[in-house]
Amino acid sequence: MSILRTEQIETRYENHTVFKNLDLSVKAGSITTIIGPNGCGKSTLLKTIGRILKQKHGKVYLQEEDLNSIPTKEIAKRLSLLPQHPTAPGELSVEELVTYGRYPHRKNINKLTTEDKETIEWAMDMTNTSVFRTRSIGTLSGGQKQKVWLAMALAQNTDILLLDEPTTYLDMAHQLEVLQIVETLNREYQCSIVMVLHDINHAARFSHEIVAMKKGEIMATGKPIDIINETVLRDVFEIQARVMIDPHNGAPVCYGYEPLNIKTLQRTHG
Amino acid sequence: MSNYSKAPYRWSLAIILLLTITIVWISLMNGTYELTIQEVFRSLFRIEANPDHDLVIFDFRLPRIVLAGLVGFSLGIAGAVLQGITRNGLADPGILGINAGAGAAIVLFMFFFQSQLDLSHWFTIMIQPLFGLIGGLAAASIILIFSLKNGSLDSQRLLLTGIAIGSGFGALALYLSLKMKAADFEMATVWISGSIYNANWVFIASMLPWLLFLVPIIYKKASMLDYFQLEEESMKSLGIVVDREKIVLLLASIGLVSASVSVSGSIGFIGLMSPHIAKRLVGIHHKQVIPICGAIGMFLVITSDFIAKTVFAPVEIPVGIVISIIGVPYFLYLLMKEKA
Numbered sequence: 146m147s148i149l150r151t152e153q154i155e156t157r158y159e160n161h162t163v164f165k166n167l168d169l170s171v172k173a174g175s176i177t178t179i180i181g182p183n184g185c186g187k188s189t190l191l192k193t194i195g196r197i198l199k200q201k202h203g204k205v206y207l208q209e210e211d212l213n214s215i216p217t218k219e220i221a222k223r224l225s226l227l228p229q230h231p232t233a234p235g236e237l238s239v240e241e242l243v244t245y246g247r248y249p250h251r252k253n254i255n256k257l258t259t260e261d262k263e264t265i266e267w268a269m270d271m272t273n274t275s276v277f278r279t280r281s282i283g284t285l286s287g288g289q290k291q292k293v294w295l296a297m298a299l300a301q302n303t304d305i306l307l308l309d310e311p312t313t314y315l316d317m318a319h320q321l322e323v324l325q326i327v328e329t330l331n332r333e334y335q336c337s338i339v340m341v342l343h344d345i346n347h348a349a350r351f352s353h354e355i356v357a358m359k360k361g362e363i364m365a366t367g368k369p370i371d372i373i374n375e376t377v378l379r380d381v382f383e384i385q386a387r388v389m390i391d392p393h394n395g396a397p398v399c400y401g402y403e404p405l406n407i408k409t410l411q412r413t414h415g
Numbered sequence: 416m417s418n419y420s421k422a423p424y425r426w427s428l429a430i431i432l433l434l435t436i437t438i439v440w441i442s443l444m445n446g447t448y449e450l451t452i453q454e455v456f457r458s459l460f461r462i463e464a465n466p467d468h469d470l471v472i473f474d475f476r477l478p479r480i481v482l483a484g485l486v487g488f489s490l491g492i493a494g495a496v497l498q499g500i501t502r503n504g505l506a507d508p509g510i511l512g513i514n515a516g517a518g519a520a521i522v523l524f525m526f527f528f529q530s531q532l533d534l535s536h537w538f539t540i541m542i543q544p545l546f547g548l549i550g551g552l553a554a555a556s557i558i559l560i561f562s563l564k565n566g567s568l569d570s571q572r573l574l575l576t577g578i579a580i581g582s583g584f585g586a587l588a589l590y591l592s593l594k595m596k597a598a599d600f601e602m603a604t605v606w607i608s609g610s611i612y613n614a615n616w617v618f619i620a621s622m623l624p625w626l627l628f629l630v631p632i633i634y635k636k637a638s639m640l641d642y643f644q645l646e647e648e649s650m651k652s653l654g655i656v657v658d659r660e661k662i663v664l665l666l667a668s669i670g671l672v673s674a675s676v677s678v679s680g681s682i683g684f685i686g687l688m689s690p691h692i693a694k695r696l697v698g699i700h701h702k703q704v705i706p707i708c709g710a711i712g713m714f715l716v717i718t719s720d721f722i723a724k725t726v727f728a729p730v731e732i733p734v735g736i737v738i739s740i741i742g743v744p745y746f747l748y749l750l751m752k753e754k755a
């Protein structure tokens with residue numbers, strides 16, 4: 146069963162159409178990663194299925210229900226989205242920001258229920274952020290901040306989590322930590338995840354399903370082993386990649402690449 | 416979410432209220448007819464009624480002070496709301512063109528009816544805020560239409576169109592006042608530059624219902640203003656109907672501003688300064704910021720009005736001018752700080 150599905154959607158900014166007639170299906174309980182060059186529409190796609198942007202045409206189905214027909218607060222109980230550049234006032238404390246994530250569940254905005262409190266604790270434990278719960282956002286490093294934002298999204302306690310480039314700007318250790326949290330969420334809490342990543346190797350290692358996009362079109366979808374190869378990388382990113390299989394975990398790894406020059410492009414396409 | 420500190424809030428509120436009471440007392444004592452502390456006390460608390468003192472206090476001085484307080488309270492709160500929903504620390508009812516819209520509508524009202532209606536008549540005064548509201552709403556709807564982008568409200572456009580619409584309505588008001596009879600013109604000009612010299616209890620009665628209706632709505636929505644400190648995508652992801660919340664808060668603040676403009680003319684800068692001072696005092700939680708903003712606005716307008724009527728006594732300067740004299744340097748200071 147697909148937990149999220151789009152049917153012939155078209156999204157545009159002002160007069161610029163990002164994609165049209167786009168069909169995508171996300172399997173329940175999987176980690177799906179959208180990859181593709183800058184400007185290919187992957188963030189726009191994520192925002193459209195997360196109802197941040199409204200599509201001009203077509204339909205988005207959340208658990209086989211038309212997304213348009215569900216009240217936004219109800220959606221927020223089933224799906225949370227972490228944007229690429231979230232902002233919060235520097236004076237806000239970590240715990241308060243995580244508490245914001247309870248918004249869709251709260252009936253009384255001035256009082257937290259036991260369930261609220263437990264979920265907040267769980268979200269902070271999952272993301273290893275409870276140690277700096279009292280600190281203000283402004284004093285945190287980029288990596289710490291990202292984990293706090295992730296905690297806020299987790300506090301929404303949803304079945305689906307959408308992440309827009311959750312590892313961009315983070316150091317290697319923090320990138321891995323964020324992705325491992327995502328993996329744990331998926332494995333232990335059956336959370337379905339759709340994310341946008343730039344790092345192909347991370348996508349290969351942590352995803353069940355990869356969606357490769359280029360210029361507003363889905364070029365290929367499938368398991369990492371079927372997608373991360375010389376042909377797809379050349380078609381999607383216009384690079385000549387060298388790919389091998391990591392003996393440690395069986396995931397494909399791109400260990401080097403060169404820009405594809407015009408001549409080779411012409412040669413390969415006859 | 417109530418684990419943040421309440422001590423700075425209580426202290427700030429207590430100190431501002433104490434300062435306000437002090438300035439009120441001084442205002443009650445000073446003027447052409449000087450009163451002592453004891454005389455004010457005796458008259459105010461009905462210990463020993465003296466008809467002369469009563470006249471000075473209850474008919475001349477107190478209505479003016481109460482009106483100044485209410486206007487300041489409304490503008491301070493409206494400013495906090497507008498800065499919140501536009502996510503711009505330089506937003507102010509004046510900058511947004513709401514003042515000008517309400518002002519133009521009231522000048523229009525004066526222009527057509529003034530010679531037939533008595534200004535001190537209660538009906539005229541009661542109807543005036545309604546005209547102000549119509550003007551403020553007209554300005555706001557024009558601004559809203561122009562700031563819609565992809566079907567949702569763009570905060571930057573909101574500010575820019577606000578400035579443009581504001582000057583348009585300002586010009587309209589000026590043009591109308593130039594067409595008036597000499598006596599009406601003078602009244603209109605004084606009123607446009609923001610003045611409460613002709614305050615009376617009816618003015619207060621005309622303004623009070625708006626406050627009693629709108630301030631509780633805003634206070635109830637105060638925690639929503641906290642969420643407005645996140646960027647739009649995060650708010651939407653939390654399941655907040657951002658545009659609806661914006662419009663409710665915007666309408667409530669337009670109502671407050673229009674009611675103020677209708678009794679005091681266009682007083683700027685209060686809505687700009689109060690939130691900044693308030694946030695410096697109590698931080699970023701709007702359940703605390705909103706009441707403090709109201710208190711600071713109240714204090715600022717009462718103090719400014721006291722300065723307006725005493726510094727060049729017996730000549731008075733409009734209170735709006737006094738506030739501008741304080742407000743302009745503060746605005747420039749904020750601009751400089753924003754750049755740094």
